[in-house]
Amino acid sequence: NHRIRLASRPHGVPAPEDFVHDSAPLPVPGLGEALLRTLHISLDPYVRGRMSDARSYAAPMEIGDVIVGATVAEVVASEAEGLAPGEIVLGYGGWQEYSVEPAATLRRLDPAVAPVTTALGVLGMPGFTAYAGLRAIGKPQQGETLAVAAAAGPVGSAVGQIARLRGARAIGIAGGERKVEHLRGLGFDEALDHRAPDFPGRLAAASPRGIDVYFENVGGAVWDAVLPLLNEYARVPVCGLAAQYSATSLPEGPDRSGQLLGQVLSRSLTLRGFIQREFREEMQEDFLREMTAWVQDGSVRYAEDVTRGLDRAPEAFVGMLRGDNLGKALVTLG
């Protein structure tokens, strides 16, 4: 069983030495468990957080742990009732060829409904994050303007497309011309490159009626450009801060948190952080029903960025953090 484990806690951007590649005997399933062969591994930004030992919403990995991650896998052997070899499931096997998991934690996937990799992206946790953050916090209304960064990724692209289905105007922000073109193709009303010169001016020009919903995925300079454009009663689902996940020090400059709170107060802004699992019980069923229909009829489209081979997972992961991926970042095995 080839696997990739955490060798050391990264300082800043993860380096090849932070990962160790090795092999172990095949694990054996106990009662109620299944042996799974990994087909696809999801690469997600939160895993960078779990490599550190800083306190967060999820416990850190320990040194020596297999790198965590959601997986689409095939059942090889099953000691659980109702789960048979050959079935395809959504699990949490991480960066290894085989895993043993409790059958009760697996979700069976039907390739006839949608390609099984969508369970890691648009029909999985990232798509759910977009759906729940908008429904619970962002609440885009007909005629309003929504902006979202990391817009070419699985969360951001779903955010923009769902907002448009709800009647809002969607501005997508992403890194580089290739992604900007992609967003236009997905139907975003405006698409902007956050690395372009005068990005703040371009964003202002693209939002003549201000911004009513800003779905926060990145923080940093994009947030600085958005803040002055937020309308009274604007809602900001704070979903992620990708711009600072590998930061090793505070940014230069004076403390502006007082000014920020002043703007929250004077414009009656709502900033609300959330972790998607908070809304699972309440919204998972609606999400699967609505999103599956949208994917099937083409009203929500998605892209995947596939890297082949388990050994290349670390470089693909670092590339995703940097923004090399266009669409959901995946590793497909053998």
Ligand code: NDP
């Ligand atoms: P993506 O595939 O979109 O990858 C992250 C993207 O962040 C990169 O591709 C890059 O895109 C962008 N980025 C990185 N650095 C910067 C920067 N300095 N400035 C602007 N953009 C930057 O990831 P996901 O769609 O999977 O996740 C999007 C966000 O949602 C992340 O912050 C993630 O942590 C968060 N999330 C939160 C959840 C929750 O429950 N709260 C659940 C799932 C995800 P670009 O090239 O466009 O700059």
